[in-house]
Amino acid sequence: MIYLNDGLPIIACSTGTTSNTAIAKIRIGGFENLDALTPFFSKNLLNLRPNEARLLEIMHEGKVFDEVVAIFFKGPNSFNGENILELDVHGNQVNVQRIIDLFIDNKICRLSYPGEFTYRALTNKKMNLSQVEGLDVLINSHSNFAFDQGMATLRGELNEKYKLLLHYFIKLKASLELSIDFLEDVGEESAKKEFAASFSDFNNLISSLYQRTRGNVENLMTPTITLIGQTNAGKSSFFNQLLLNNRSIVSDYAGTTRDYVSEGLSIKNTDFKLIDTAGIRETFDHIEKMGIERSFELGKRAFFKILVVNPFETNPDDFHLLKDLEFDFVIFTHSDLVGMVEKRDQLLKNPNFPNHYNNLSLSLGPIGPDESISGPMGPGKNISGPMGPDKNTSGPIGPIIEELKNSIYSKFTELCEKDPILVDRHRRVLEGLYIKTQEFQVVTDSLDDLGIISSELNLIENDIQELLGIISPDDVLASIFSNFCIGK
Ligand SMILES: Nc1nc2c(ncn2[C@@H]2O[C@H](COP(=O)(O)OP(=O)(O)OP(=O)(O)O)[C@@H](O)[C@H]2O)c(=O)[nH]1
Ligand SMILES: [Mg+2]
Incomplete structure (x- = not known):
């Protein structure tokens, strides 16, 4: 079995152990009574009434560790049916760690395994298997x-x-x-x-x-938007514009992006993963080939696929490389250059041009007003000018990006309407x-x-x-709990 089933008291920080926060929650669970814990506090814990918050100091050998708020949940009326003491401590990770160490070093409890509090809720029949799985999806x-x-x-x-x-x-x-x-x-x-x-x-x-x-649920757990296209199409420039951040390297050297780069993009409270990929072209370079294969893989699996095309540098002979993908949007770049419209329309007439639903033209020129950002007028909110990309900025890119974001969001909403499990x-x-x-x-x-x-x-x-969940073999449980974090 995944856990020891030793019934020992366990301790963990339930609010994460990677960054400093104002408050962190440490849970101690599975102890028989509060006797053993009392010596570590400024007041007698036996006076703690269940479910009531009390301000206390954690102390040991005369030293005050922290001032905390403690709540005692008496089993079986707790989240997992066992006695649980929750401590709201100051969320500096150094503090969190030394409080946890204090209880472990003094052999009051051991560090919990990921998901062990919930596992005990399952074994104590406080939750059924479906509820545990729901908790997993929720977290x-x-x-x-x-x-x-x-x-x-x-x-x-x-x-x-x-x-x-x-x-x-x-x-x-x-x-x-x-x-x-x-x-x-x-x-x-x-x-x-x-x-x-x-x-x-x-x-x-x-x-x-x-x-x-x-349908593909990966799309709903972490919906991914992938930018695909030939080298020098402007994928990285567009990626940076969407993020309003100079995240991906942009240069006029074809083949700048060799491996994918990904960042979070939030649209109407939904977190999407935006991926900039390596430019697609025929190549003999082994490493570049690997990058291109990854681009295809990411493209195939993506929930929303955007093809980025520079009409001046597109080689129609390479269209066959993209024939297996169906694009939600095509973004034609370089609309600031003379002759772009003719070149674009010529490409669109080509029967081998990749399948797509929508297309938009925009300019992501190289000379930004701010050194670090490409684009003729830069994407900074405080910058006026005809190319500003966001709502608050006048200019054609703003509405284009809004239109694209709406389209991404409505595709996502459509998928959700089917209420997939x-x-x-x-x-x-x-x-x-x-x-x-x-x-x-x-x-x-x-x-x-x-x-x-x-x-x-x-x-x-x-x-x-x-x-x-009436029959739940061990391997089923192991796979369910593999996603849980410590302290849950
Ligand atoms: N004039 C103009 N230049 C652009 C536009 N979009 C991109 N560029 C320039 O084109 C060059 C290539 O842009 P990137 O964004 O690096 O292209 P990419 O598709 O990421 O290229 P790879 O990483 O090599 O696949 C850069 O010099 C950009 O500044 C545009 O709309 N107009
Ligand atoms: Mg690039």
């Missing part, structure tokens, strides 16, 4: 949608659907037994009718759940269940052998039990 989500689904799963809404599936299944099984054991009492017609009705309820629900497993394990089991249900239908249509039908039904039953 690791990058979008409103994923967060909401994590919360809904945590609150047991998805589990209610699975329970309904189990209910329909039991009815289906009962109607089958009716056909086997009581056929003479109920009559063949009525047994068949009952069976068909139960199957239809079950099949409708499993089909609708199955529909929610279609994000938890991998549920998707896998639901897909299996759907296939078995269709096979079961074929068997029931073509066979009168009730023995075969009932063995098919047993296979379905196993899957439903797995879905509900």
Whole structure:
């Protein structure tokens, strides 16, 4: 098993251990009573009333470590059913670490493993498996949608659907037994009718759940926008403009970006991952080839694909390299240069030009008003001028970027409307269940052998039990908990 199951008290910082914050939350859990902890505080912890916040000092051998707010959650009325002491300490990581060390060095508790507090909630039946998975989605989500689904799963809404599936299944099984054991009492017609009705309820629900497993969920957990194009197209210039930051190196040397560069881009409270890739061209350079292969891979998997094209340097012979990708947008750069429109229109007429839904033209010229930023008028909010890229700045790039962002966001919203199920394990089991249900239908249509039908039904039953977490093999638990952080 992934954890020791030693039942020892555990300690961890639940608010992260990488950056300094005003306040950090340290949790100590699994101790029998507050006796052993009292010597480390300025006041007797035995006077602590459950669920009440108290201001205390952490002290040891006459030295004050920190002034903290302590809350005692008495098991079983705590998050994981065990006694838990939560300490809000000053969030400097040096302080957090020395407080944790104080309790560990004095053998009061050991450091918890990632997710161990939640694991104990599961073993103490404070949460079911689905709720744990919901918590996982919630903690690791990058979008409103994923967060909401994590919360809904945590609150047991998805589990209610699975329970309904189990209910329909039991009815289906009962109607089958009716056909086997009581056929003479109920009559063949009525047994068949009952069976068909139960199957239809079950099949409708499993089909609708199955529909929610279609599509790429990676897109919803971390939606990725990838900029693809030939060398010198202006990908890195555009990448920097979108971020309003000189993140990626821009130069007129073809093949500047050799490996991908990625940064977070927030649009309407959703975190997207923006990726600038290596320019695509035929090359003999081994390293550049590897960079180009990565560009393709990232392009294929991306939720939103943008092709960046410099109409003056595009080689139509290389279009075939992009033929497997379908682009949401094409951005034509160099619209500041004379003759760009003619060149662009010529490219668009080429039957081999890559498939795309939309195109926009813009200028990302090399001479920015601020040395560090490319573009004729620079992207800084405080800079007026016709090329400013954001809403607050006049000029054509601002609205273009707004239009693009709206298009990205509406594609994302469309995906969310299908309400796809994000938890991998549920998707896998639901897909299996759907296939078995269709096979079961074929068997029931073509066979009168009730023995075969009932063995098919047993296979379905196993899957439903797995879905509900009634059967949860160790490897399933190990994979669920592999995503959890320390202190959760
Ligand atoms: N005049 C003008 N120059 C541009 C425009 N967009 C990009 N450039 C220039 O074109 C050159 C290449 O731009 P990059 O952004 O580095 O192109 P890239 O697609 O990232 O190129 P690779 O990394 O080599 O694949 C730079 O010198 C940019 O300043 C534009 O719209 N107008
Ligand atoms: Mg580049």
